[in-house]
Amino acid sequence: MASGSLRNKKLNKRFNANPMHNPPNPMASPPTPSNYRRRSSLILAVFLIFCVVVPLGISSNVLWTKLKYGPVLPRIYSIEVVNEFPHDPEAFTQGLLYAGNDTLFESTGMYGLSSVRKVALQTGKVEVLQRMESSYFGEGLTLVDRRLFQVTWLTKTGFIYDCYNLSKFDKFTHQMNDGWGLATDDKVLFGSDGTSTLYKIDPQTLKVIDKHIVKFNGYEVHNLNELEFVKGEVWANVWGTDCIARISYGDGSVLGWILLPTLREELIRDGNTGIDVLNGIAWDSNRNRIFVTGKLWPKLYEIKLHPIKKQSRPGVIEQLCLRPPHNFLRTPAKYERHSGATSIEKLQSVTHVMAQVLRKFYKPKFRSSNSYDTSSLDRRLLSLNISECEMNGLRQGPVLSAQWSTRTNSHVSDVESFVVKDAWRKMFSLKEIEVATNGFARENVIGNGDYGTVYSAILLDGTRVAVKKLIINSCQAEEFIAQVEEIGHVRHKNLVKLLGYSLEGTHRILVYEYVDNKTLRHWLHECPQHISPLTWRIRMNVIQGIAKGLAYLHEGIDKKVLHRSLKSSNIMLDHQWNPKITDFGLANLFGPQWGFIIMESLGYIAPERDASPEAFTEKHDVYSFGVLIMEIITGRTPIDCQLSQPYLVDWLKSMVASGKTADVADQSLAEIPCSKELKRIVLVALRCVDPDEEHRPNMGDVMHMLQPRDLLLGGEELLFISGI
Known part of the structure; x- marks a missing residue:
């Protein structure tokens, strides 16, 4: 632009210097430097508009809309269930895709139970099954040119199967930090690793060719899980939520959100309390059908989307669909493949095998309650009543604060007992817990909470308890014991009593009194x-x-x-x-x-x-x-x-x-x-x-x-x- 202005100035000088071309005009004002500056500014503005707006493909109407109404916000969608199909309630779904002719391919997880399977949509029947080695935890699955690509958790290892008979004919190593989800547009693979990163992968070399951080309103969308390619977008389950993010694979921006909490809530109302999170998206491109399911869900749903017309309150999506990151890769190497305590979803040992071994080789010897010594099971589980505590001395237990005692004398009877600090505690062995829960059997699950899975259990003396298997394994033993001791001695009739705990290896387990009415x-x-x-x-x-x-x-x-x-x-x-x-x-x-x-x-x-x-x-x-x-x-x-x-x-x-x-x-x-x-x-x-x-x-x-x-x-x- 500067060189063009210089040429114009020189040309004007030549014309001004030649009287034949520029006859004198006594009424005309002589050119001034300010005129040249205005002309240059105008030309510069036109040039910038041409160079910036036109290449971006922004029409005047779109430009005016953006200026008038601000940036276009991602759409939020509710769902309508169009059809319901049976789904294997034993399938810990990690990958799902539709292959035509009412046929699905599915990848399932859990150590010792992982598989790749061909499933009939209408009946839910597994037509072909390829079991995986017990050392692998199956994850995302996609189909490219009659080849099924599957990734596994925590190993950076993937497998390629023939889509006809599911025979394995290749093994590969990928470049993602971990293997969670896979999808394809028939040209490239899209992958997720449980973080906020969306990968593009060459299906021939299996090398990462591009990647983007997925963001919504400036926040990273962590825990991207199972993926599907739908109408030019990548759809992703966000682990631990009932949300699906619709993502632009060009830059990682979130184009929309699909909210599906009603599916899981309905299943729970119907008595399916052992189900896990939403996970599994499949798209029938020929008939434009969308299918979703979840881990251990007995149903697979065909859904239809409906845009929510009313503008949502700011922060709703952040609250419903965004979660803090979970770095499962911090798991110590010796527990990478076989630990059973990192999360509800991921680290579960082969419980059915364990239960069979325990029942076969471990024969508990039951004794009458009066044969236990003072530190035995039943004595530690029995809470003392208030009169016994008074006789043993209240100074050894937690003391009522002055504020409580002066203001709430009428409620002192609600405090069940002030036990001595060590009287509540029972160090259960992991074997005791496994026997009591039947090897952490799925049929013993009575709830999945924020902090872990809760099992119904019966101790050796016949006492029914609730066992909470925490989803953490990162806290140190000293930290765990200190916190458990702080809450373990608290006794009040409106608080669930903590009876004991188990601390072995990476396992962090709490034993509570059993409260029997949900x-x-x-x-x-x-x-x-x-x-x-x-x-x-x-x-x-x-x-x-x-x-x-x-x-x-x-x-x-x-x-x-x-x-x-x-x-x-x-x-x-x-x-x-x-x-x-x-x-x-x-x-x-x-x-x-x-x-x-x-x-x-x-x-x-x-x-x-x-x-x-x-x-x-x-x-x-x-x-x-x-x-x-x-x-x-x-x-x-x-x-x-x-x-x-x-x-x-x-x-x-x-x-x-x-x-x-x-x-x-x-x-x-x-x-x-x-x-x-x-x-x-x-x-x-x-x-x-x-x-x-x-x-x-x-x-x-x-x-x-x-x-x-x-x-x-x-x-x-x-x-x-x-x-x-």
């Missing part, structure tokens, strides 16, 4: 009955019991315990509908970020702008309790994206502000609560979720607020306070 979440959201068995009186008793247990953790012992994960799935109910809080104190074993992200994604975390895992206080537990009250009285989940107002807290405030407090009660209640009592409990909930952390009450105050004599306000006062 979770509060089950009865609120997963119970198919039209009329809920949770009457209003039961719900009030549950709320008061949770308040007592949480207040004891905060104020009833010298070293307070923050729960960090208070939600309906962590409230157990016995057959008298008495609540018992579980999982308190476990967040410390996983690091502060773990529980914080999970709770935030479910809508139980306070929205402080400066909130961070490290800044977690008891007032954050109080906020979670307030959300829990709302959940109990309304029957709604804290976040429900299918509703016009997805956030429970916002919806309840709007209902109260518009004078519709009487309409917030759960419609499945057999009886309608009286207006005064409903308003009182709603006000308690609103106090607990006050946006100002300093204005939230302590749990000891909340216990008194829940008593009818302590809070009797009319509708006008309620409306005034709800305007916070």
Whole structure:
């Protein structure tokens, strides 16, 4: 551009120097340097527009739209189930693809159970099966030119199979950090390794030719799992969520999100409590059909997408679909292939073989309970009552804080026992736990929580217990024991008792008392009955019991315990509908970020702008309790994206502000609560979720607020306070 301007100036000088070409004009103004600058600026602007806008292919209409409305946001989609097909409930699905003629190919995981299989869509029947060596954990699968490519977990090893008979005819090493997902556009392979990286791989050389970091709103999308190529996009399951990300393989940007929580929730309601996460996408390109399933799911679904037209609240996708990274590659080398304790999804030993060996060679010798010594199994599992503890001296156990004793004398009877520090503890051997759980058998699974898998177990003396196998193996033994001892001596009738633990190798296992009536979440959201068995009186008793247990953790012992994960799935109910809080104190074993992200994604975390895992206080537990009250009285989940107002807290405030407090009660209640009592409990909930952390009450105050004599306000006062 500079050289062109120079030529123009020289040309003008020549014309000005020749009187024949430039006759004098007495009325004309002589050229000035400012005129030349304006002309040069105009030419420069035109040149820049031509060079920048045109090559990018941005039309004037698109450019105007971007300037007027801002950047185009990724679309969010809900789903409609078009068809349901049977699926092998024993298949730990890791890769899925549609091959035409109602035929699927599937890769399954777990050591000793991994396979590649050809499956009939309509019947779910496995037509051809190729089992893998027990040292490999099968992962992603895709089809290119009659060749099935499969990767494996933690080995950087892959296999190539003939698609007709699934015979293995090649083995390869890939360049990804790990093998999780595979897909193809028939030209290149796309791969994932459980991080936020999307790889492009040459199917001939199996070398990485390009890669992009997948991002949404500036955040990396970690834990990319099973992949599928659909209509020019790469779709990815995000491990640990019910979300599918639609990704541009050109730059890694997220083009849209598909939300599928209803599938897993429906399966759980139907009694399929042992299922694992959503994983498995297949696309029929000829008929434009989309299929999805999950690990150990008994069904495979054909789905149709529907764009959610209403604009979602900022942060919804971050809460539902983004998770912190999980670095499974940190597993020590000697446990890389055979450890059974790193995660629910990945590190599971060959439990069915183990169970058979134990039953065959390990014959437990049962003895009567009176033959045990003072440190034996039954003596350690029996909690002392309050009178026995008083006789043995309260100084050896946790001491009630002065604040608790002066303010809550009427609730001292709720504290079951103040046992000596070592009286609770039982070091179970791993063999004992394996026998009690039948080798961690799948049929013994009674729940999958944030921190691990829970098994029903029967000890050698016939005591039924709940065994939680934690998904971590990275915390040191000293750290594990210290945290377990801190929470192990806590005894309250509204807290699930920790009875003991097992610590061998990488295994971290907790043994709890068995509470036999499922979770509060089950009865609120997963119970198919039209009329809920949770009457209003039961719900009030549950709320008061949770308040007592949480207040004891905060104020009833010298070293307070923050729960960090208070939600309906962590409230157990016995057959008298008495609540018992579980999982308190476990967040410390996983690091502060773990529980914080999970709770935030479910809508139980306070929205402080400066909130961070490290800044977690008891007032954050109080906020979670307030959300829990709302959940109990309304029957709604804290976040429900299918509703016009997805956030429970916002919806309840709007209902109260518009004078519709009487309409917030759960419609499945057999009886309608009286207006005064409903308003009182709603006000308690609103106090607990006050946006100002300093204005939230302590749990000891909340216990008194829940008593009818302590809070009797009319509708006008309620409306005034709800305007916070």
